[in-house]
Amino acid sequence: MVKINENFLKMQKNYLFIEIAKRVTAFSQAHPEADIIRMGIGDVTMPIAPVAVEAMKKAADELGVKETFRGYEDSGAGYDFLREAVAGYYQSFGADVKADEVRINDGAKSDCGNIVDIFGDGNTILITDPAYPVYVDTNLMSGRKVIYADSNEQNGFAAMPDESVDADIIYLCSPNNPTGSVYTKDQLKAWVDYAVKRGSVIIFDAAYEAFVSEEDLPRSIFQIEGARKCAIEMCSLSKTAGFTGVRCGYTVIPSELTVKASDGSEVSLAQLWNRREGSKFNGVSYPVQRAAEAIFTPEGQEQIRVNIDYYRENAKIISSTLDEMGIYYTGGKNSPYIWLKCPGGMGSWEFFDKLLSEANVVGTPGAGFGKNGEGFFRLTAFGDRERTKEAMERFKALKF
Numbered sequence: 001m002v003k004i005n006e007n008f009l010k011m012q013k014n015y016l017f018i019e020i021a022k023r024v025t026a027f028s029q030a031h032p033e034a035d036i037i038r039m040g041i042g043d044v045t046m047p048i049a050p051v052a053v054e055a056m057k058k059a060a061d062e063l064g065v066k067e068t069f070r071g072y073e074d075s076g077a078g079y080d081f082l083r084e085a086v087a088g089y090y091q092s093f094g095a096d097v098k099a100d101e102v103r104i105n106d107g108a109k110s111d112c113g114n115i116v117d118i119f120g121d122g123n124t125i126l127i128t129d130p131a132y133p134v135y136v137d138t139n140l141m142s143g144r145k146v147i148y149a150d151s152n153e154q155n156g157f158a159a160m161p162d163e164s165v166d167a168d169i170i171y172l173c174s175p176n177n178p179t180g181s182v183y184t185k186d187q188l189k190a191w192v193d194y195a196v197k198r199g200s201v202i203i204f205d206a207a208y209e210a211f212v213s214e215e216d217l218p219r220s221i222f223q224i225e226g227a228r229k230c231a232i233e234m235c236s237l238s239k240t241a242g243f244t245g246v247r248c249g250y251t252v253i254p255s256e257l258t259v260k261a262s263d264g265s266e267v268s269l270a271q272l273w274n275r276r277e278g279s280k281f282n283g284v285s286y287p288v289q290r291a292a293e294a295i296f297t298p299e300g301q302e303q304i305r306v307n308i309d310y311y312r313e314n315a316k317i318i319s320s321t322l323d324e325m326g327i328y329y330t331g332g333k334n335s336p337y338i339w340l341k342c343p344g345g346m347g348s349w350e351f352f353d354k355l356l357s358e359a360n361v362v363g364t365p366g367a368g369f370g371k372n373g374e375g376f377f378r379l380t381a382f383g384d385r386e387r388t389k390e391a392m393e394r395f396k397a398l399k400f
């Protein structure tokens with residue numbers, strides 16, 4: 001008889017956004033007149049850049065002509081034109097990444113989840129708490145031991161390594177979802193040193209790197225000395241260029257990153273990953289890769305900057321409101337997320353219900369991202385300007 005993967009039964013039943021949708025639906029059915037403003041889900045709202053639209057159309061035309069038609073891409077790792085564009089982008093801010101270390105994918109979520117395939121089940125996984133749920137879920141699905149590094153008010157929601165804790169694989173995300181906190185170069189160096197010392201691997205999620213506005217803050221772990229020996233980086237054009245519906249991201253595994261196998265041989269993680277991808281992934285569509293390439297041109301960079309600045313201004317509107325109200329928060333400056341402490345000592349879901357029923361504003365309860373998220377709440381800057389302003393006016397009118 002068939003046996004299921006029982007690890008799934010140990011996971012939380014209700015995914016965070018399903019519960020939010022359930023509560024919002026129930027509220028709007030009971031109050032059909034309510035004008036609800038959604039600041040919960042982290043999807044973008046601005047259209048993709050005109051250069052990307054043009055590139056996709058041109059690529060579609062090429063596919064419709066025998067002479068320029070393309071079928072499977074040979075390696076499935078991405079066309080050279082895009083891998084080179086990504087490497088050039090990294091080099092533009094001082095991160096040492098080469099084109100053949102980049103693999104193109106259909107967004108960071110897939111690789112964040114699939115990367116577990118190349119690591120043994122006996123590894124101890126360290127995840128900062130709160131965290132983007134994919135890291136925890138995909139390790140629990142494969143039955144791994146997960147331990148947590150606390151991000152909290154004391155450390156500004158930027159957990160640091162604890163030398164007394166042994167971890168084999170470490171997930172870091174900066175700028176962070178959900179907390180909006182960003183590691184400094186010194187802080188990331190401490191994580192790199194911790195990993196190199198133990199022979200651990202850091203999986204670094206840089207999905208929000210484009211929101212870093214302060215020059216001194218790192219956008220990539222490969223700006224940190226030693227990272228090429230211990231880190232894998234995942235990034236995405238979803239939030240950078242509005243590609244949540246287009247689907248394109250990239251993973252970087254440096255050639256120096258090797259791990260000792262049980263027979264004593266040094267194994268390249270890039271080669272293991274290529275082997276895994278060769279069996280399970282056939283690459284990203286040609287028009288999408290051409291659209292992504294267009295984003296990395298000077299014109300593309302200028303066009304996406306306009307959208308990112310729009311979201312940044314929204315973030316400023318939210319954070320100024322919280323400043324005015326004297327509410328503690330992280331994020332908002334180098335991140336599209338604002339992570340606030342629920343006023344009046346309220347719990348995350350209690351505050352969610354109050355905000356929904358009294359201000360008709362939807363946010364995301366911090367408790368959905370881990371134990372340290374309890375008592376905190378995430379708002380996103382990805383919405384419309386006028387709606388963001390309106391939401392903040394309603395927020396200010398709340399009594400706690």
Ligand code: PLP
Nearest residue numbers: 107108109132177207236238249
């Ligand atoms: N990593 C983080 C931290 C995210 O917040 C998200 C999406 O919200 C992703 C990765 C995945 O993005 P995508 O699969 O759209 O590239």
